[in-house]
Amino acid sequence: MSATPESRSRRNAALKVAGALLLVLLITLTPVSRPLWLGAEGLLVALAVAVCRVPLVPLARRVLLLSPFIAGAALASAVGAHASDWQTLAVRSSLCLVTVVVLSQAVTIAELLAVLRAAKVPTLLLTTLALMHRYLFVLADESARMGRARSARTFSGRRRFAWIAAASVVGNLFVRASERAERVYEAMCARGWKA
Amino acid sequence: MHIPDGFLDAKTALATATLSAAGLAYALRQVRAELPPRKVPLLGLSAAFLFAAQMVNFPVVGGTSGHLVGAALVAALLGPSAAVVVLSTVLIVQCLLFADGGLLALGANIFNMGLVATLFGYAVYEACRRLVGGTRGRVAAIAFAGWCSAVAASISCAGQLAWSGTIPWPVALPAMAGVHMLIGVGEGLISALVLLAVSRTRPDLLQGALNPAPPSRTRGFVVLGLISSLGVALFVAPFACPWPDGLESVAARLGFGSRAAAPLVATPLHDYRIPGLSSPAMATAAAGAVGTLVAFFLALAFSRLVVRAREEGKPTRP
Numbered sequence: 001m002s003a004t005p006e007s008r009s010r011r012n013a014a015l016k017v018a019g020a021l022l023l024v025l026l027i028t029l030t031p032v033s034r035p036l037w038l039g040a041e042g043l044l045v046a047l048a049v050a051v052c053r054v055p056l057v058p059l060a061r062r063v064l065l066l067s068p069f070i071a072g073a074a075l076a077s078a079v080g081a082h083a084s085d086w087q088t089l090a091v092r093s094s095l096c097l098v099t100v101v102v103l104s105q106a107v108t109i110a111e112l113l114a115v116l117r118a119a120k121v122p123t124l125l126l127t128t129l130a131l132m133h134r135y136l137f138v139l140a141d142e143s144a145r146m147g148r149a150r151s152a153r154t155f156s157g158r159r160r161f162a163w164i165a166a167a168s169v170v171g172n173l174f175v176r177a178s179e180r181a182e183r184v185y186e187a188m189c190a191r192g193w194k195a
Numbered sequence: 196m197h198i199p200d201g202f203l204d205a206k207t208a209l210a211t212a213t214l215s216a217a218g219l220a221y222a223l224r225q226v227r228a229e230l231p232p233r234k235v236p237l238l239g240l241s242a243a244f245l246f247a248a249q250m251v252n253f254p255v256v257g258g259t260s261g262h263l264v265g266a267a268l269v270a271a272l273l274g275p276s277a278a279v280v281v282l283s284t285v286l287i288v289q290c291l292l293f294a295d296g297g298l299l300a301l302g303a304n305i306f307n308m309g310l311v312a313t314l315f316g317y318a319v320y321e322a323c324r325r326l327v328g329g330t331r332g333r334v335a336a337i338a339f340a341g342w343c344s345a346v347a348a349s350i351s352c353a354g355q356l357a358w359s360g361t362i363p364w365p366v367a368l369p370a371m372a373g374v375h376m377l378i379g380v381g382e383g384l385i386s387a388l389v390l391l392a393v394s395r396t397r398p399d400l401l402q403g404a405l406n407p408a409p410p411s412r413t414r415g416f417v418v419l420g421l422i423s424s425l426g427v428a429l430f431v432a433p434f435a436c437p438w439p440d441g442l443e444s445v446a447a448r449l450g451f452g453s454r455a456a457a458p459l460v461a462t463p464l465h466d467y468r469i470p471g472l473s474s475p476a477m478a479t480a481a482a483g484a485v486g487t488l489v490a491f492f493l494a495l496a497f498s499r500l501v502v503r504a505r506e507e508g509k510p511t512r513p
Contacts, residue, residue, distance in 0.1 A: 024200050024298050028208070062294060070199050076362050076370055089201060089361065093297075096200030101294040112291060122223050124235070128284050131239020132246070136288070139240075139247040147251065162254050167385060170248045170263065171392025174272070177244035178400055181237040188236065 010118060013111035016052070020103040023048065024096045032088050038095065045098050052106035062101045063094070070094055109133045131184065135177075143173050196264075196352055196375075197289070197304055200297030204359040207430075211355065212302030214426045215283070218310045218419055222279035225415035230277065238277060242284040245269060249285075253385060261381040266308055266348070267316025267340040268386040271333075272393070272400070275317045276415045282309040303355050307348040310423040316344030317416065327495070330394060333401070334387045335498035341386035342490045345379035346372055346483075354430030364434040368479065376486050383494060391501060 023044060030037045049059065070093045078086040113130055146169045154165060203211070226238070245265050252260040270278035283305050289295040296304045323336035353371040357364035394401055 021298060025205070028201055028203070028299055029205060066199070066294060069197065070201075073199065073202050073356075073362075076366065093199050093201030096297055096299075097294065100200065100290070100298050103298070104292055104294045107291070109288075109292060122220070124223050124227055124238075125219070125280065125284070127235060128238040128242060128280060129287065131236055132242035132284050132288060133292075135240055135243035136246055139243045140250060143247045143251060163384070164388060166251050166253050167388030168392040170251055170385070170389045171396065173248060173251075174241075174244050174389070174393055175397045175400065177240040178237060178397075181234075181240040184236040184240065185233050 006114070009111055010114045013107045014115045014118070016103060016107050017112070017115060019048065020099050023099050027092055027095050027099070030092060032085050035088055035091075038088070038091055042095055045095055045102070048099065048102050052102055054102050054105045059098070059101055059105065062105075063098055066097055066101075067094065070097060135180070139173060139177060142176060143169060146172060196308060196348060197286075197296030198300040198307075198352065198355070200299050202359065202361045203297075203300050203303055203355060204361075207355050207359045208299045208302060210429060211306045211426065212299075214422060215302045215305040215310065218279060218422045219283050219305065221418055221422065222276040222283075222415070225276040225419075226280055229274075229415070237273070238280055238284070241269060241273060241277075242281045242288070245281060245285050246288070248389075253381065255381065261378065261385075263385045263389070264308065264312070264345065264382055265386070266312035267320060267337060267344040267382075268389060270313045270317035271320045271337050271340065271386075271390065275314055275419060278313045278317065279309055279419060282313055303352075306423070306426055307351045307355075310419065311351045311427065312344040312348040314416065314420050314423050315347040316340040318420065319343045323491075323494075327498075330391075331498040331502045333394070334391055334502055335494045337390045338383040338387035338494035338497055339491050341383035342376075342379035342494070343487070345375045345382045346487075349375035351427055351430060354427070354434065357434055358430050368434070372483065376490075379490070380493070383490070384497065387494070387497060387501070 023041070026044075027038070027041050030041065049056075070090060074086045074090040074093070109129070113126055116129075117126055147166075150165050150169060154161065230238075248265060249262050252262055255261050266278065266282055269281050272278075273281065286296060286301065286305050286309055290298060290301050290304070317340070320336045320340035323339055324332050326332070327335050349371040350368065353362075353364070353367035356362040356367045356371075362370075390401075
C-alpha cells in the first residue's frame with residue numbers, strides 16, 4: 001500500500017507525540033544526582049525545536065507565560081526536607097515545558113485526532129474533542145463580544161456589579177452553547193451522522 | 196492547579212494515568228448509555244463553553260483577578276459522567292494545544308480536576324440541594340460544592356506531590372489546601388452567580404439536574420466515585436493517617452506547626468487545644484472541618500442574599 005499524504009502526516013504526528021512523550025519521560029526520570037544529564041537532554045530538546053522548525057519568538061512567549069507555575073512549584077519544594085533539589089527540579093520542569101510547547105506548535109488538532117482515531121480511542125471522545133476544537137474560538141469570540149457589549153452599556157465600576165455582569169455573560173454563554181448544540185445536532189443528522 | 200511536568204515521579208504519573216483512563220473510559224461508556232443522541236454535540240459545546248468561560252476574568256482585590264474552574268458547575272448542569280468527559284476534554288486540549296499542564300502529568304491533572312473535583316462537587320451539590328430545597332437551595336448548594344471541589348482537588352494534588360517526594364506532605368497540604376480554601380470562595384461565588392443567571396434565562400436547562408436521577412446515573416456516579424476514592428486513598432491516606440509515629444517525627448523535623456505552614460485556618464486554632472487533638476494531623480483536620488462549616492454557612496447566607504423571596508415563591512420545581 002503506497003503512503004498517501006494523509007497517512008504520512010498521521011505517521012509524522014504519531015512520531016512527534018511518541019517522541020515528546022519519550023523525551024518528557026527521559027527528563028522526568030533523570031536522577032537529581034546527575035545534573036549533567038539534563039544538559040544532554042537540553043540538547044535533545046533544542047534538536048526537537050530545530051527539527052520541527054518551531055518559530056522561536058512564539059515559543060519563548062508561550063514558555064515565559066507558563067513559567068510562573070514552575071517557579072511557584074519549585075519554590076514550594078524549596079521549603080522543607082530536600083531544599084537543595086529545587087534548582088534541578090526547576091530546570092527539569094522547564095525542559096519538559098519547552099518539549100510540550102514544541103509539541104503543541106508542531107502538531108495540529110486534526111493530525112492529533114487522526115492519530116487518536118488510529119489508536120482506537122472511543123468515537124464519543126473524538127467527537128467531543130473535535131467539536132470542542134471547532135467551537136473553542138467561536139465561543140471565546142462570542143464571550144468577548146458579550147463582555148464588550150456589557151462594558152459599553154454599564155459604566156459602574158463597582159466590584160459587586162462587575163461580578164454579577166461577568167457571571168451573566170458566562171451564564172448566557174452556556175445558554176447559547178446549548179442552543180448551538182441543538183443546531184449542530186441537526187446539521188450532523190442532515191449530513192448522515194449516526195450515533 | 197495544572198501540575199507541570201517534572202514534579203511527579205514515574206510511579207505517580209503511571210498510577211494517576213491508569214486511574215484517569217479507567218475513570219474516563221467508564222464515564223464515556225456511561226454517557227453513551229444514558230445520553231440521548233440529540234445531546235452528543237452538547238458535550239463538545241460544553242467543553243468549548245468551559246474553555247471560554249475560564250477566560251472571563253472576575254476582579255478580586257487590587258489588580259488581581261480570578262476565573263472559573265467550573266468542575267462543580269458543569270457536574271450540576273450536565274450530571275457526573277458527562278462532566279467527567281467534558282472536564283477531561285478541556286484538560287486534554289489545554290495540554291496539547293496550549294501546553295497548559297504537563298504531558299506526563301496529564302493523568303494527574305485529569306484525576307484531580309476531571310474526576311475528584313467533578314464527582315466531589317456533584318455529590319456535595321446533590322446532597323445540599325436536597326437538604327435546603329428551592330432556588331435558594333440550588334444556589335447555596337452550588338456555592339458550597341464549588342468551594343468543596345476546589346479544596347478536594349487541591350488536597351489530591353498535594354497528595355500526589357508528596358507521594359512523588361517533590362514537596363513534603365506537611366508543607367504541601369496546608370499550602371495547597373489553605374490557598375484553595377481562599378480560591379474556592381471565588382469559585383463558589385462565581386458558580387452560584389452563573390447558575391442563577393442560567394436559571395433566570397433558561398430554567399428548563401436545569402431540568403436535567405432537577406429530575407429524579409435515573410438509576411444509570413446513580414450507578415455511574417457510584418463507580419466513578421469509587422475510582423476516585425481509590426486514588427485519593429492511594430495518594431492521601433499514607434500521610435493523613437492519625438497514627439502519630441511517622442508523621443509526628445516528620446512534622447517535628449520540619450517544624451510543622453509554625454504559623455507560616457497553615458496561614459489561613461490554623462491560626463485561630465493555633466493555641467486552641469481540644470482534648471485528643473494533640474497531633475498536628477488532627478489539628479489540621481479540625482481546622483479543615485471548621486473551614487468547611489464556615490464555607491457552608493457562608494454559602495447559605497449568600498443564597499439568601501442573591502435569591503429574592505419573590506423568586507423563591509415561584510414554582511421552580513416541576
